[in-house]
Amino acid sequence: MTKKLALSAAIVSAMAAFAPAQADEGQWQPHQLPQLRAELKRIGITIPAERLADLSKHPMSAMVSLDGCSASFVSPEGLVVTNHHCAYGAIQRNSTADKNYIANGFLAKTRAEELAGGPTTRVYVTDKVDNVTERVNGGLDKLAGKDRHAEVKKRIKALIADCESDKNYRCSVPAFHRGAEYYRIRQMMIKDVRLVYAPPESIGNYGGDIDNYEWPRHTGDYSFLRAYVGKDGKPADPSPDNVPYKSKDFLVVSAEGLKNGDPILLAGYPGRTSRYKLPVEIRYARDLSYPLMVADYQADLDAIAAATKGKDNDVVRYASVVKSINNRMKKTQGLLDGFARKDLAAIKDKQDAEFRSWYGKQPKSSPAMLAELDAAIAADMDLGDDEFAYGVATYSDLLKSARTLYRLALEKQKADADREPGFQERDLANIKARLSRLEQSLVPSVDQARYVAGLQRYVKLPTKAHPQWLDNLTPALADVPGMYQKTGLADTATRLAWMDKAPADFERSTDPFIKLAVRMHGVAMTLEESRKEVDGNLEKIIPQYMGAVIAWKKSQGKPVYPDANSTLRVTYGTVSAYPGRDGITKGPFTTVEGILEKHTGKEPFDAPKALIDAVKAKRYGQFKDPVLGTVPVDFLSSADTTGGNSGSAVVNKRGELVGLNFDSTYESITKDWYFDRDITRAIHLDVRYMLWVMKEVDHADNLLKEMTIKYPQK
Numbered sequence: 001m002t003k004k005l006a007l008s009a010a011i012v013s014a015m016a017a018f019a020p021a022q023a024d025e026g027q028w029q030p031h032q033l034p035q036l037r038a039e040l041k042r043i044g045i046t047i048p049a050e051r052l053a054d055l056s057k058h059p060m061s062a063m064v065s066l067d068g069c070s071a072s073f074v075s076p077e078g079l080v081v082t083n084h085h086c087a088y089g090a091i092q093r094n095s096t097a098d099k100n101y102i103a104n105g106f107l108a109k110t111r112a113e114e115l116a117g118g119p120t121t122r123v124y125v126t127d128k129v130d131n132v133t134e135r136v137n138g139g140l141d142k143l144a145g146k147d148r149h150a151e152v153k154k155r156i157k158a159l160i161a162d163c164e165s166d167k168n169y170r171c172s173v174p175a176f177h178r179g180a181e182y183y184r185i186r187q188m189m190i191k192d193v194r195l196v197y198a199p200p201e202s203i204g205n206y207g208g209d210i211d212n213y214e215w216p217r218h219t220g221d222y223s224f225l226r227a228y229v230g231k232d233g234k235p236a237d238p239s240p241d242n243v244p245y246k247s248k249d250f251l252v253v254s255a256e257g258l259k260n261g262d263p264i265l266l267a268g269y270p271g272r273t274s275r276y277k278l279p280v281e282i283r284y285a286r287d288l289s290y291p292l293m294v295a296d297y298q299a300d301l302d303a304i305a306a307a308t309k310g311k312d313n314d315v316v317r318y319a320s321v322v323k324s325i326n327n328r329m330k331k332t333q334g335l336l337d338g339f340a341r342k343d344l345a346a347i348k349d350k351q352d353a354e355f356r357s358w359y360g361k362q363p364k365s366s367p368a369m370l371a372e373l374d375a376a377i378a379a380d381m382d383l384g385d386d387e388f389a390y391g392v393a394t395y396s397d398l399l400k401s402a403r404t405l406y407r408l409a410l411e412k413q414k415a416d417a418d419r420e421p422g423f424q425e426r427d428l429a430n431i432k433a434r435l436s437r438l439e440q441s442l443v444p445s446v447d448q449a450r451y452v453a454g455l456q457r458y459v460k461l462p463t464k465a466h467p468q469w470l471d472n473l474t475p476a477l478a479d480v481p482g483m484y485q486k487t488g489l490a491d492t493a494t495r496l497a498w499m500d501k502a503p504a505d506f507e508r509s510t511d512p513f514i515k516l517a518v519r520m521h522g523v524a525m526t527l528e529e530s531r532k533e534v535d536g537n538l539e540k541i542i543p544q545y546m547g548a549v550i551a552w553k554k555s556q557g558k559p560v561y562p563d564a565n566s567t568l569r570v571t572y573g574t575v576s577a578y579p580g581r582d583g584i585t586k587g588p589f590t591t592v593e594g595i596l597e598k599h600t601g602k603e604p605f606d607a608p609k610a611l612i613d614a615v616k617a618k619r620y621g622q623f624k625d626p627v628l629g630t631v632p633v634d635f636l637s638s639a640d641t642t643g644g645n646s647g648s649a650v651v652n653k654r655g656e657l658v659g660l661n662f663d664s665t666y667e668s669i670t671k672d673w674y675f676d677r678d679i680t681r682a683i684h685l686d687v688r689y690m691l692w693v694m695k696e697v698d699h700a701d702n703l704l705k706e707m708t709i710k711y712p713q714k
Helices: 003-016 030-043 088-093 133-137 145-163 279-308 312-317 319-341 344-360 367-393 397-411 425-441 444-460 477-486 492-500 503-507 512-556 592-598 609-616 666-672 687-697 701-706
Strands: 063-065 070-073 079-082 123-131 169-172 181-190 192-198 223-229 263-268 569-574 589-591 632-637 649-651 657-664 682-686
Touching (some): 030 569, 063 263, 070 263, 079 657, 088 192, 088 425, 133 145, 133 181, 145 169, 145 181, 145 512, 181 223, 263 657, 279 319, 279 344, 279 367, 312 319, 312 444, 319 666, 344 367, 344 512, 367 444, 397 425, 397 444, 397 492, 397 503, 425 492, 444 477, 477 512, 503 512, 589 592, 592 609, 592 632, 609 687, 657 666, 682 687, 687 701
Antiparallel strands (some): 063 070, 063 123, 070 079, 079 223, 123 181, 169 181, 263 569, 589 632, 632 682, 649 657, 657 682
């Protein structure tokens, strides 16, 4: 048995032996769930674990990805429910100052009224997962650095090409356990996605950035999309001739509700966690990387605010960008605050010391492995400084477009199999979609302001972090306005036309952004080659380290699950209160009365009059909770979530939809690095509030009729 196959066996064995005390921790791959059978049964889940592991069966077959968020089918007609903030881009792209769906909401009463979600809005349905670890890692023991990285990428591209023989599918081969395992994932990609319904921002984002990551919350963070396909039932480019996708499965929506202590399951596509990183990596994030990121986010927000002030249409165009930056900034600041409250580096120091002591006593331990590990991680962090500085110095959507187009022209000179990932034939549609998206989200004067501010920040970064030669290539601040006056890239048709140009066309172009992209290409390639060298060394040493960590955890009876990596995962827990940082234990439910308590009539606490009237009249109907005596809005659970889980379906013990995940408490943000089960809580929308708003406030009767809703027995 090879080392790689032995590692997989170690993971399985460790799974079987984990300690029940860790019940709520873990973002589990579906195929691992049968080994959690006893735990699922213990907390009260009645769905057979074997069924949860089967992507072709309910409820997993109803779970989908939105490429950065999660969602689920809730009707046989391709109706998808997700968070309001996950559909925010589609809402923004269809909005203007005069027709502002962000502020006023949107409801299509008929299929014909549904709006295009935009060129980058996709629905991905995962239908197949294969372990391809040996096909990626096998026989590479003697390779390191760029050579190893190149061979790994070559094998991954071949696996993807074989998987995508059917062009209706999109395949990927992400790493698990930091490269110790690889799985090939096949997803049906639906490209025609339309906006069906979104409440106004005063419901969908009630509390705004003030309440973001806070509890109690009173946010109706939901929206509906619909997936469309060709008349043959297969994915097709957007067309008025397309028909709703006949989803083979969908979730029943339960208005029966939950109570404190009830079990829940949550399925979605969590983005990134870092629970297996070393203490030195925590300190790098805490002391260097994250503070720089927070300052950079704030500076960019300031530049956008100044450039859009008093310009309503520009504010609408950048609403989605601003919302995204604000969310990332608050999360990063939350991580810093969490590191300050609890010394996670010290906790990791202790764990690392225990591991190294244990490892040194193993008969086949390698002292060289730990030294190589430390060196590879140090190189990774050093390169990260240069990459951050390069990003700050190229803070322009037009420059980013020019760089992408020139790189595409160069890559198209190669055979498709030899191109860099992201520039193969399979990627052309996505490149075109990104370039087209700027039609609704770019204002040249705002982009100019962001670029100037970025260049000013770059100059202030430590000189040692400046990539070699870049200082001589960045434009003088006085020259930037002229670049925006002379470029043609602000025009969508012009941008798209460059996709068919040859490298020589770029090299003789007089467009200032094209010229700059050509000049900067050498620096970009130097950074990229350095990254390949660093990643190749990490890809060699990290799997050895993770194999040892997994064996160590197995010896302690602790759970072994991979870090999140945007692939389908399942987590579970119970509806739970938690001790807040103010010393007050906070209950797991909020109610509509809390909306009135927070209401000021001004953003972000400006609830619609129709909602206020319905609460005051106590028109609760079938959505009244028998214990609370009113309509619940949001609730807490102990489920293990992170970014990317936004929109994830929260289901009850029978697999019926009872909530949508959308956030975490502020104290929980550090769970990306360390899971503290006593204080970690996820925040979910209670579907009873969603259904109540749909009925009493927005009168979305057509959608209520389309869904299968299970009401409480009278």
